[in-house]
Amino acid sequence: xxxxxxxxxxxRPTADEPAxxxxxxxxxYGDFEAVKGISFDIRPGELFALLGTNGxxxxxxxxTLEGFWRPTSGTVRVFGTDPYDxxxxxxxxxxxxxxxxxxxxxLTVRESITLTHDLTAEPRDVDEILDLVDLGDKAGIAIRxxxxxxxxxxxxxxxxxxxxxxxxxxxPTTGMDPEARHTTWRIISELKSRGVAVLLTTHYxxxxxxxxxxxxxxxxxEIRVEGTLAGVLATWGDRIGFLMPEEIGTDDLxxxxxxxxxxxxxxxxxxxxxxxxxxxxxxxxxxxxxxxxAWAAERGVVLRHLxxxxxSLEDVFLQxxxxxxxxxx
Amino acid sequence: xxxxxxEPTTRAAARPVMSPLRQTLRLTRTEFTLxxxxxxxxxxxxxxxxxxxxxxxxxxxxxxxDITTADLALIAALGSVGLIIGIGHPSNVFTARRESLxxxxxxxxxxxxxxxxxxxxxxxxxxxLAISVLGVVMLAVVSGALPKDPVMLLLSVLLSAVSMSFLGxxxxxxxxxxxxxxxxxxxxxxxxxxxxxxxxPTGMFPDRVVNMLGYLPTAAAGRLAQASYTGYDVFSGYESxxxxxxxxxxxxxxxxxxxxxxxxxxxxxxxxxxFRWDPRQP
Numbered sequence: 001x002x003x004x005x006x007x008x009x010x011x012r013p014t015a016d017e018p019a020x021x022x023x024x025x026x027x028x029y030g031d032f033e034a035v036k037g038i039s040f041d042i043r044p045g046e047l048f049a050l051l052g053t054n055g056x057x058x059x060x061x062x063x064t065l066e067g068f069w070r071p072t073s074g075t076v077r078v079f080g081t082d083p084y085d086x087x088x089x090x091x092x093x094x095x096x097x098x099x100x101x102x103x104x105x106x107l108t109v110r111e112s113i114t115l116t117h118d119l120t121a122e123p124r125d126v127d128e129i130l131d132l133v134d135l136g137d138k139a140g141i142a143i144r145x146x147x148x149x150x151x152x153x154x155x156x157x158x159x160x161x162x163x164x165x166x167x168x169x170x171x172p173t174t175g176m177d178p179e180a181r182h183t184t185w186r187i188i189s190e191l192k193s194r195g196v197a198v199l200l201t202t203h204y205x206x207x208x209x210x211x212x213x214x215x216x217x218x219x220x221x222e223i224r225v226e227g228t229l230a231g232v233l234a235t236w237g238d239r240i241g242f243l244m245p246e247e248i249g250t251d252d253l254x255x256x257x258x259x260x261x262x263x264x265x266x267x268x269x270x271x272x273x274x275x276x277x278x279x280x281x282x283x284x285x286x287x288x289x290x291x292x293x294a295w296a297a298e299r300g301v302v303l304r305h306l307x308x309x310x311x312s313l314e315d316v317f318l319q320x321x322x323x324x325x326x327x328x329x
Numbered sequence: 330x331x332x333x334x335x336e337p338t339t340r341a342a343a344r345p346v347m348s349p350l351r352q353t354l355r356l357t358r359t360e361f362t363l364x365x366x367x368x369x370x371x372x373x374x375x376x377x378x379x380x381x382x383x384x385x386x387x388x389x390x391x392x393x394x395d396i397t398t399a400d401l402a403l404i405a406a407l408g409s410v411g412l413i414i415g416i417g418h419p420s421n422v423f424t425a426r427r428e429s430l431x432x433x434x435x436x437x438x439x440x441x442x443x444x445x446x447x448x449x450x451x452x453x454x455x456x457x458l459a460i461s462v463l464g465v466v467m468l469a470v471v472s473g474a475l476p477k478d479p480v481m482l483l484l485s486v487l488l489s490a491v492s493m494s495f496l497g498x499x500x501x502x503x504x505x506x507x508x509x510x511x512x513x514x515x516x517x518x519x520x521x522x523x524x525x526x527x528x529x530p531t532g533m534f535p536d537r538v539v540n541m542l543g544y545l546p547t548a549a550a551g552r553l554a555q556a557s558y559t560g561y562d563v564f565s566g567y568e569s570x571x572x573x574x575x576x577x578x579x580x581x582x583x584x585x586x587x588x589x590x591x592x593x594x595x596x597x598x599x600x601x602x603x604f605r606w607d608p609r610q611p
Contacts, residue, residue, distance in 0.1 A: 068436070096437040
């Protein structure tokens with residue numbers, strides 16, 4: 001994809017009040033409650049990532065914000081307006097990349113973009129937008145002949161035609177190759193820098209780690225974890241692992257304040273993992289490692305393959321989702 | 330975290346939006362492009378043309394003045410053009426577009442339902458008019474007759490196309506795929522076709538049934554087309570039909586026009602009420 005920096009929506013008022021407000025949103029489908037009382041805000045220039053397993057309620061949340069569903073209870077507001085049924089006040093101010101492509105595959109790329117262009121009051125230039133997503137050389141090709149990643153780029157391009165101030169991105173980079181994904185991330189970052197409020201759902205945790213200012217992990221219709229990436233990871237703790245010395249039994253492992261220990265079998269050997277939490281985020285890992293090394297020296301054993309790492313978003317995600325749910329998913 | 334500034338926002342700063350009428354006209358252009366590329370659309374077009382061939386083999390018994398049974402069936406076929414294309418095409422493409430999320434994407438892109446419904450209806454109207462012109466040429470060649478009241482004929486084709494387009498849209502919630510939409514559409518299409526008077530002579534039915542069938546949209550459109558083409562007031566039956574002046578004919582046609590408008594309104598209300606944008610069942 002091209003790395004040319006093309007003009008993106010700018011010169012629009014930013015604000016310290018949220019562009020998107022969700023309060024105690026609940027959404028039922030018959031007896032099934034897909035979303036169970038979630039709340040969050042998204043401010044201009046902020047990207048809020050909504051993560052979760054399939055069926056967690058992410059798409060229902062996005063679709064409610066897009067105006068397809070009326071909340072069963074609670075409120076959603078976009079620029080202070082109820083988005084239900086896409087009121088004229090929000091047209092052009094919001095854009096969306098749906099989970100599916102939503103493209104008329106019998107049209108060519110240019111016909112499709114031109115149609116969106118012609119249906120918009122203050123559109124961006126067709127060639128500019130095609131170059132932005134690196135589809136300029138595919139303009140004359142029927143959409144059905146594009147690859148999955150190219151279709152995602154086209155739908156992203158269409159969502160940007162109207163210079164939206166709020167953008168809903170439902171798994172926008174699914175099917176893209178790594179280069180296209182990176183270019184898409186750059187486009188999204190530039191949109192943020194120009195004050196666009198972005199709601200992103202993705203199964204690529206790296207994508208959320210790179211782009212999100214704040215994130216939430218949904219599970220079974222509820223937000224289980226929310227905050228900045230650093231804040232979420234800090235809460236989740238550091239991991240200190242090592243191969244269990246043969247001379248040591250699991251009951252002999254020492255206990256430390258603000259930490260828990262678990263032992264698992266991997267490759268036929270026992271591995272110990274300390275999860276260290278606590279307010280002193282910068283030093284807590286050092287404190288426990290130092291105590292462990294001292295303990296090992298005192299017992300005359302070596303902590304082989306000793307490693308320390310902070311929690312990853314994947315750790316948090318897996319913990320929230322639960323191994324059973326993932327296996328069943 | 331947020332990169333928000335302290336500049337005050339304009340919460341109600343709605344953007345200029347393109348009028349639904351302009352969007353409708355622009356979408357109609359694309360509908361035309363796509364119509365030309367859809368094989369199924371051509372099939373419905375061919376079927377509509379075929380409707381004009383069916384009456385050619387009918388007996389040419391005079392019914393109203395010099396106008397024969399075959400002529401009347403051929404004229405009534407003008408009212409069935411909208412039936413074939415109107416039920417067939419919108420139900421097919423809108424179901425396919427719903428399943429492939431095109432409708433949802435359009436909606437979130439700021440295209441109102443009036444533009445979406447309007448463009449497909451306009452497309453059906455244009456195609457129906459084009460086929461109707463072909464029908465009029467065929468009639469002129471076969472019987473040498475031209476419509477006595479072209480405006481009323483135009484209105485019959487128009488109302489038939491509009492009401493049937495809305496019926497076609499109304500079918501889409503009942504189907505999960507374009508293929509099942511085509512099958513589902515066949516039920517009302519065949520029923521209305523066989524009760525419209527140009528394939529099966531409705532005179533073979535009891536009077537009570539014939540009167541009831543007259544309230545159906547295709548029969549009403551066919552009657553309106555026959556009156557406009559022949560200049561006879563056929564609204565109360567062929568036996569009592571008499572030549573009528575323009576004004577007299579329009580007055581006589583008002584109840585039939587009302588029937589077609591009522592069907593159009595009913596189908597539109599039901600379409601708006603039950604139309605589904607999302608392939609997911611709520």
